[in-house]
Amino acid sequence: MACSIPLDANNVASNLDANAEKDGHKPTARTLRRKRWWPFMLVPYMIGITWHGLHPFMSILTGDFSKPRRSYIDEHSLEPHHFKRDVTYHPIKASQHLQPAETSLCRLLRSGTLLQRSMECLQRKPLEIVRIVPVGTAVAPVSEALVLVVPATLNWRTSQLHTSVVQLVTKLASPTAIPWLAKTVLLVSASHTDTSLHETVDTFLNMVNGEPLLPLLPDGAVIRQLLVLDVAAATATPTNSSLATSTTAQLQILPQGRRGILPNMDLVFLCTSIYARDNLFTNIAMHPYRAQLDAWRQAKPLYKSLPPIVVTYLDKLLELLSFEYSLMAGPVTSHASALDRQIDALTLRLIVSSGRHDNNAVCHLIAGVEYILRAMSNLHERLHHSTSLYLLTSPRAYVKHEEYLVPNLLLLLPCVLRAITLVFCDLQRFDFAVAKRAMLYTLLWTVVVGMLGVPLLLGESDDGNDTKVFASWRFNVNRAAACLVALCHIPLFWWSPLATVHRDGKTNDAALTRDDDALLTVQFLACLLVVYTHVAIAFGHVSLAFPSALVWSMLAAFPRYDVTPRWIRKLLFVVTCAAGSWLLQNGVFSYDDMYMRFVCLPLHWLLSIIWLG
DSSP, X not given: OOOOOOOOHHHHHHHHHHHHHHTTOOOOHHHXXXXXTHHHHHHHHHHHHHHHHTTTTOBTTTTBOSSOEEOOOSOGGGOOTTSOSOOOOOOOOGGGGGSOOOOOHHHHHHHSSOOOTTEEEEEETTEEEEEEOOXXXXXXXXXXXXXEXXXXXXXXXXXXXXXXXXXXXXXXXXXTTOTTOOSEEEEEEESSTTSOHHHHHHHHXXXXXXXXXXXXXXXXOEEEEEEEEEEEEOOOOTTTHHHHTOSSOEEEEEOOOGGGOOOXXXXXXXXXXXXXXXXXXXOEESSTTHHHHHHHHHHOHHHHTSOHHHHHHHHHHHHXXXXXXXXXXXXXXXXXXXXXTTOEEEEEEEEEOSSHHHHHHHHHHHHHHHHHHHHHHTOOSOXXXXXXXXXXXXXXXXXXXXXXXXXXXXXXHHHHHHHHHIIIIIOSSOOHHHHHHHHHHHHHHIIIIIIIHHHHHHTBOTTSOBOOTTGGGGGGHHHHHHHHHHHTTGGGGTSOTTOOTTOOSOOOHHHHHHHHHHHHHHHHHHHHHHHHHXXXXXXXXXXXXXXXXXXXXHHHHSOOTTTSOHHHHHHHHHHHHHHHHHHHHTTSSOTXXXXXXXXXXXXXXXXXXXXXX
């Protein structure tokens, strides 16, 4: 039975005030007190949005209102500025195209004089691995290792990337050419071109950590850093025709991993410092959406007519939002599996067009890799920079975690204030029976849909066995998930937790008060759940925390659902269901994401109790 508290004269008067407000009469003093809370909820919400938009231009916490935090390297031994700029790699010669094609790295090294004493080539299907152990070092080099991963190729002799990589490993194996090498270096490549870089990295890490143990690293050795090297050709499409015809190659330094995981900031800024000096690359991007941004700017005539200061602001803001979007929605980078294993890793991807200048760009890429290896050889310990939580506004500027954490928490203040106003101003009595049923239903459907629905939709169980329960749906898992999430709300039309046992069908003040208290009780629970989930997200996945708190805080805190018309509540339900289905079907989120299963699903279900009640 629902908890029943007798309504005294004050409660009845308050109910009459609420009814008078619904009927359009003059607001009472109690209603005016409610409305005084609106500025206190709206002000922090707007401050949080404004603060986030100012990240690319100033650092408020440090008091520097002229620019954001500039890049720096905490480990002084990694500083590349004192290195001699004498590393050169030469483009492939025309005579190399006349030689027989070679698809195997190990055969290429063993066929000539390239294989040296400190170099060992191992073939473990589907991978080929070259191990270089330096000799004559003061510190045992076998304790730490650096890994380079390159894609497979049809011919190691005619590919500029692979030819330059062979030159690099040959130099690394020569103590006279490279006297500074102090760590074991592993070069990993797939044997066949149908093996992607994602699969290459996953297979290699499984070999190192799996059973039987691959004899690549001695006991106690660890992999410190992993670099994925890739060269992609820019194709002429309506979205990137300018890049396809450009004579300037674009270097993408991509640190993004799954669930917002990033490598140590020292590794990122080491790479940007090396490639930015001497203007080796003037077009450096920290996300994969630079071509789309350039195409969007060219397609908007109004954008070009804006004042220069506005254009500068929009350019920097779009760079920040693109980096955040790549962290939140992908695409998943090839080194993501290494970050999941707490290995500092990133991807260096060169976007080139056809021409000899592209071969020179590839040579500059491998020369930069040599500088990176030299800097890492100076450090015989794990990178201990204070943070791997940051946002990149450009290759040479960033936002530290305490800077972006404040505006994210400001977005949650409306939920805290709404919960306070519900307890002390709006609620006549807290309906414990409705709260119990709402929490029980939310937990039940989260378990059924969020935990049990994943293996059914994906067609596999937790132990990896294929169940094929919904085999006909597996052509589009996210589309099937969107349908299932929408269908799971159908019971709310007949079996709502807001149903009260005291309702007698009459529209008296007591019945109306019970209905309002039931709605506000569930809204109180929704505000608490928004705060509970998003505080944890804000400390771990900032690119997801900001847009998520922006939406859920607005839906849970700002409306007064006790006076909101029912048709507006049902419209909110339809709009949110359509938006969630669109995000799933377009790949912005995936159904197997923890965020969709254990944040979006329970929050949407809890608010749907209000919208459909």
